[in-house]
Amino acid sequence: AIPAQAPAAASSPGAAFDAKYMELRGTGLSTQPSPAQVMARLDELARLRPAGDSVRDLRYRAIYCDWAFDENPGAQLAWADDGLARSRAAHDGEGEANFHYCRAAALETTGAQDQILPEYEAGIAAARRIGDDRLLADGLSLRGGLHSLLGDQARAIPDLVAAQHLYRRGGFKADAEALLLDIAISYRRMGDNAKARDYLQQNEIYASALGDYDQLVANLLQQGYLAEDEDRIDDALALYRRTMVLARERGNDYDIASVQLAMAWPWILRKDYARALALVDAARAGFDALGDRTNDDMLALRRGQAHAGLGRHVLSLSEYALAATALERSDNRRYLALLHRARARSEQALGRDAQAFADLERYIDIRESITSAERSQQAQMLRYQFDNDRELLENERVAREQGLRDRQLQALLQARRWQWTAIALACVLLLLLGALVVRQLVRMRRLHEIATTDPLTGVANRRSIEHLGAKAIAGARAAGQPLCALILDLDHFKSVNDTHGHPCGDKVLARMAHACRDALRHFDLLGRTGGEEFLVLLPDTRMDQAWPIARRLCATVAAIDFDDLAHGLRITVSIGMAELRSADASLHDLVARADAALYQAKGNGRNRIEVGDA
Ligand SMILES: Nc1nc2c(ncn2[C@@H]2O[C@H](COP(=O)(O)OP(=O)(O)OP(=O)(O)O)[C@@H](O)[C@H]2O)c(=O)[nH]1
Incomplete structure (x- = not known):
């Protein structure tokens, strides 16, 4: 198997591969500026594979599975299935876990949401089976991300925090730090803004230091949304402007459009509806050019809100109708609530009181369900934190007691050592004394002999x-x-x-x-x-x-x-x-x-x- 840490010297044929593999598993691929450069790094890894080394081949195949199929989930799924079969045949638990995770990624792209969780569970089980902390952390962070996306923050956060802990313990700093963003998003989705802000600020420092563009852009956008949630409109605008500078520098059209769309809301709140509308239109043009339809709901919602601000309520209602279909489909309830409230205003302005009332009722229902969901999630989280804190306290107590025992043992051993030293010294002293006494006795006998014996004949003198x-x-x-x-x-x-x-x-x-x-x-x-x-x-x-x-x-x-x-x-x-x-x-x-x-x-x-x- 591949060692957890890259070997220091390329002594064996696989060592160069292992070093490169560890690098790419870290931030080696996420910091590449283009897909072509990602592929170039993967090719380098392929060339380092020792011939006939099926385990290292599986490692290469797994990382290839994660990164080489950006636009082709079907091929990715087939590649992952093949890898899974090879891993099972080779009884390679690490390969199994990797290819389960990759299958999940492919399924996510195809939108087969309900099949993703079982893949993560299978990967996590394989990682636990072989006792590989890093793979386990990979699985937990992926599963946590999925829970978070599905709105189950009480499940998401423990997974993410556990993954972060495992990464830290294993010395995988980049993975641990990247999780700060996911944890922050989870807390924001749960309505715990203070925690979300804390994690986002930690992650921003790390992402800037590393120069990880994707992470930094995602972070700044999240900080912007958080500022909006907390009615810090100036802060939100400042954050979006910073993001825009980065996206323009990088020339990333998708991110530019995303920031334009994000900026529309603060301007609506500032009642600069024309500016907001211009931004939304620019964003829509950007997404259109990229063939992206995933933001249609928000584009329509913001256009509707901007038109409403400009008093064009009929136009608003038609935009809201577009937004409603998309939002119902994605089940994005936070935005659905916003939509109903905004639509109620336009309907009221047009004198359609009954519809306005129905929308308000719907708004209140959704808000209530969101609030109660947030509350129950926070309660679950508190329980989790309580358990976690108790476990931490217990661990600390055990560690303290162990430390005390260790110190006592050390003191005892030290005392024993001194005892033995003293005994040894006493023995040496006794031996010396004995030798002195014997020498003295011999001397006395010799003196007596000299004094009493005739030296020439040996008889008495x-x-x-x-x-x-x-x-x-x-x-x-x-x-x-x-x-x-x-x-x-x-x-x-x-x-x-x-x-x-x-x-x-x-x-x-x-x-x-x-x-x-x-x-x-x-x-x-x-x-x-x-x-x-x-x-x-x-x-x-x-x-x-x-x-x-x-x-x-x-x-x-x-x-x-x-x-x-x-x-x-x-x-x-x-x-x-x-x-x-x-x-x-x-x-x-x-x-x-x-x-x-x-x-x-x-x-x-x-x-x-x-x-x-x-
Ligand atoms: N080699 C040797 N000679 C000794 C020693 N002590 C005494 N003599 C000698 O012994 C001799 C004793 O001589 P005398 O006293 O004359 O007696 P003698 O020659 O034995 O004769 P009579 O005793 O009369 O038979 C002397 O020449 C001494 O020098 C000794 O320790 N070593």
């Missing part, structure tokens, strides 16, 4: 082993358990340094400390107390139990392989042992005895164990 030793002694005392202390000292370590270098000595120390730690039990304590001197504390251990441990340590050290550092390098240790005594005041006393034993071991030849008992 002097300060730490002394602290642990004091605690172990306190523990042993509290539990009544034994405890032994061992002092290990590497033999001839100076010569290792001297022979293999200080770095080699460092490695020997480290390897030896590791080996000793591995040889001890998990609750034994080991620390480096000096250069090549280590202190071992054996909790819950008697001297007889300490012996095998000391021997194991000696053996372990002696068994360490240092070949990778220096070929054939072997190390031995001397150990001094002591057991805790109740008389020991502190670790110092215990260590002093072990130290003395070590001294003994060194003195006794090294690589041996001695027990301190002094």
Whole structure:
């Protein structure tokens, strides 16, 4: 199907057609100055049809149906029937609606009034079926126009207003604005002059801005009729003069004749009957030249009124007789009423009182029926407006409530977003804090390790082993358990340094400390107390139990392989042992005895164990 709006770029083969179609459906044809130019635009559209595109062909055929058969309703009807059959075969609702509307236009020209409404109804139904607002608006505006013409303004105005609303909503400004004129005419026909004036003024602004000649001429004539209805004779004349200038500029003979005819009435009201008669005669000549008979009734009525003004009542009556036949046929009751009143005056002037009386009676009857029809239509309209206003109020209320709900929801969502942001920030903060705490703990542990560990060997340093030793002694005392202390000292370590270098000595120390730690039990304590001197504390251990441990340590050290550092390098240790005594005041006393034993071991030849008992 054709998109509602013309595509921006002519990207697909149909895009150029669509753009042109939308243009012509808008004001593209109504603003063409001549039928030949209308046909030229239609030819352009025909050339843009993509080959084999049956839907776009139907669009072209529909617009052609509306515009190409000005003088030939028979051919138009046949064309519309053909289009309708094609649309049905293609299940194309848009085509169906279009061709129903076109059929109605043809029937209007042939004067088959009673068949028009069903065509509009069928078109409207098709448009509703496919949910096409613009087509629906087309149908409603056409049906509204017909109701208006038939005098049923209470039906006409809701249709026209609904159509205008749909056009506006769909962005079809030209169609919406053009409807202002139809709505104004409906209000004028219903006798609501204030509304009619309002709509006419709005439409005049639009039609002048657009330079839509037909619309502007129709508008100015309507404003003139309205001024007459309201006895604003000067205004009416001024409006007709403006219209005449436009019609002369355009060279539109039909419009010139129409304005001449319109101008006759204000001059009759001003009692310038000769001028009025001259205008009517000029108008009649104009219509005659065009072969137009549709204005014969009004021409005769105005001629009759002008003659009456000039005192030529017999002539008047013969004109009135002509007018009466035409007006009865067209059932134009407003003018029929005027005719009876005017005729009554001429008959009275000629002394035919009975006929004058009959005409006056008829005048009063028609006026009354017009007034009561206007009143009932206005009442219906008020009802319609009431319903409409109520619906509008209801819609506004719903929209307001919806707006409030939307705003509340937005606020809630915003609050949620803030909540989540706050939670996320708190999490980040907690994570940062956690990381800081962990870093601090690690740092503290490292500092503690640095403070308590000998960096070269990885075992407890002097300060730490002394602290642990004091605690172990306190523990042993509290539990009544034994405890032994061992002092290990590497033999001839100076010569290792001297022979293999200080770095080699460092490695020997480290390897030896590791080996000793591995040889001890998990609750034994080991620390480096000096250069090549280590202190071992054996909790819950008697001297007889300490012996095998000391021997194991000696053996372990002696068994360490240092070949990778220096070929054939072997190390031995001397150990001094002591057991805790109740008389020991502190670790110092215990260590002093072990130290003395070590001294003994060194003195006794090294690589041996001695027990301190002094
Ligand atoms: N490589 C290294 N050598 C150290 C370290 N601390 C002390 N020493 C050395 O250890 C040696 C100790 O020598 P001495 O006290 O004479 O004792 P020794 O040579 O082991 O002889 P005895 O203990 O009598 O068997 C000295 O040469 C110190 O320089 C250390 O951390 N690394």
